Amino acid sequence: MVSEQRLFSPDSEPVQSGHFTRRDFLGRAAALGLGATALASILSSCGTTALGAGKTHLTYWHLLGGGDGERMLEMVQKYQQANQDVDLEAVTLSWGTPYYTKLAMAAAGGRPPDVAILHMSRLPMYAGSGLLEPFDLSALASNNISQENFVAPVWQKAHYNNQLYAVPLDTHPLVMYYNIDVCQKAGLLDSTGKLLPFQGEDDVLNAFREAKKASGNLGISFPVGDPSSCWRVFCALYGQLDGPYFSADGKDFILDEDKATRVLDFLLRMSKEVGSTTADYAGSVALFSSGKAGFHWNGEWEVTTYQTQKTNFDMTLYPNIFGGQQTWADSHALVLPRQNAVDSQRRALSIKFISELLKNSQIWAQGGHIPTYLPVATSGEYQKLTPQSHYAEEAKHVVYDPSVWFAGAASEMETQAGAAFQAVIGGHLTPKQGVKQFRDAMIKQLKTPTPF
Missing domain, CATH: 3.40.190.10 (Periplasmic binding protein-like II)
Known part of the structure; x- marks a missing residue:
């Protein structure tokens, strides 16, 4: 027999000591x-x-x-x-x-x-x-x-x-999708139809420039209008620079502002030159599925979307831009x-x-x-x-969110960080201002009592 478990109600205390009153x-x-x-x-x-x-x-x-x-x-x-x-x-x-x-x-x-x-x-x-x-x-x-x-x-x-x-x-990371037709036209595929390797800021941007020419629209799409997506992309690139967020005890915010600014400088440049500064989540997905963007950065969970829409695409690791293969994941x-x-x-x-x-x-x-x-x-x-x-x-190569109580999926950290970085890519803040907004929000969270 399964033992009976008493429903906790406001009119009674838990049976076991050590639990919440x-x-x-x-x-x-x-x-x-x-x-x-x-x-x-x-x-x-x-x-x-x-x-x-x-x-x-x-x-x-x-x-x-x-x-x-x-x-x-x-x-x-x-x-x-x-x-x-x-x-x-x-x-x-x-x-x-x-x-x-x-x-x-x-x-x-x-x-x-x-x-x-x-x-x-x-x-x-x-x-x-x-x-x-x-x-x-x-x-x-x-x-x-x-x-x-x-x-x-x-x-x-x-x-x-x-x-x-x-x-x-599972592990569900940020990955790179590529449109086979666009990349073939751009000369970015090898003889077997696989993507030629490229890494580093300049090589990545050059590849996206070629894809932009071939698509006639964008080289790269990612959901810049979605705070969660902006956080994931920042987290991946900042992780490639081995940037810290919090002290080991979780009490201090120790962001490396130079590294964070470098990441946002790159994302702003990329979005202006070969991407979009306004595409929301659905728009970003549609740009790639319709062949109007040669590459797409997103979680791997959109694979069935593109298969259903019969997009001619493939997927690969998130690119090494700052010297590492790290990528955001949960x-x-x-x-x-x-x-x-x-x-x-x-x-x-x-x-x-x-x-x-x-x-x-x-x-x-x-x-x-x-x-x-x-x-x-x-x-x-x-x-x-x-x-x-x-x-x-x-x-x-996964980089998870920092180990603080207000981080994680659908968390306050994701919301606040993504909003600051989204404002940078959209041209409303400079990279340094975006870093400051992120810092201020995290310091405020550190001062907030945990709900449990």
């Missing part, structure tokens, strides 16, 4: 801006865990929509077909802040799902706030999940205070939100569920995300998956 729960709900309606939504999402006849009930939360949602559904269905003794309830919640707020408050109340998806860039806040439980390495190993099954940078990022708090499902990871009381049977089934998602991640890879589970990533089946396998090496 009623005052903590309500106060932190207020800190996140949740009113009565939002709290009701959280609690209803947690619900009571009704059991099918003779089945153990597991709950799984994620924020995946569109093509990702469809592929996750397929993976969940494969699990259900193979595990008839488990009543798995998979719940899809709204992407971004709504999801992360609900997940945090459910864990704070001691009534979260058994398993949840978390962007790894969000791990420092959730693990550091006591909202997640570390994995038992022996339990993972018994399900063929261990360090040697993952590339080092991704496995390392899954830790907090030397404990494993996440099992990464990962979808599987985590164990903190429970008031852990039921050993459900926990064992949760680990097995996570392992089966990893083993079926060839399905996940079709949407562009690089599978982190090496038995899949190194398989012949994945190597035949094109163009997805053409940038698989990117997983070794």
Whole structure:
């Protein structure tokens, strides 16, 4: 039998000591801006865990929509077909802040799902706030999940205070798309039809100039009107310069202003000379799919968009512009939100569920995300998956968001940084002014109390 877990309510205290009190729960709900309606939504999402006849009930939360949602559904269905003794309830919640707020408050109340998806860039806040439980390495190993099954940078990022708090499902990096027809006309392909190598500021800009001539419009498109995209591009290039953000203890902002200014100088020059200073996300994607831009910088998740539109394209690693192959990336990871009381049977089934998602991640890879589970990533089946396998090496060069509580997917850091850099590319601020705006915003965030 699955042990009964009491729903945390404002009228009672948690059963276990060491967990949040009623005052903590309500106060932190207020800190996140949740009113009565939002709290009701959280609690209803947690619900009571009704059991099918003779089945153990597991709950799984994620924020995946569109093509990702469809592929996750397929993976969940494969699990259900193979595990008839488990009543798995998979719940899809709204992407971004709504999801992360609900997940945090459910864990704070001691009534979260058994398993949840978390962007790894969000791990420092959730693990550091006591909202997640570390994995038992022996339990993972018994399900063929261990360090040697993952590339080092991704496995390392899954830790907090030397404990494993996440099992990464994928790496989704910033990559470079190229239009084969435009690049062929521009003389940028070799005899096999692959992109000729180029690196460094001048070589990259020269290649984009040739592509601009061939396309008759732009050499490069990326979503300059989207703050998140501006942050990702800056993060990649600043990472190639090994630029720091915060001190080791996370208390001081130590941005190298010269390196940051150099990155923004390049992006402004590139956008003016061979790109666009105004294209929003959808416009940037449309410019590339229609052949009006020879190259495109974006996350690999647009691969199915261009395949559906039958664009003649390929994909490759993000270019080495400042002396390194680093690129921005994040990962979808599987985590164990903190429970008031852990039921050993459900926990064992949760680990097995996570392992089966990893083993079926060839399905996940079709949407562009690089599978982190090496038995899949190194398989012949994945190597035949094109163009997805053409940038698989990117997983070794990833730069994640800084490890501070206000960083990560759909975070305040992403919003503030992206807005400052977007203003530079749009011509509203100079690169130095953009760096100053970014610095001021980050210092303000450092002075803001954490919500947990």
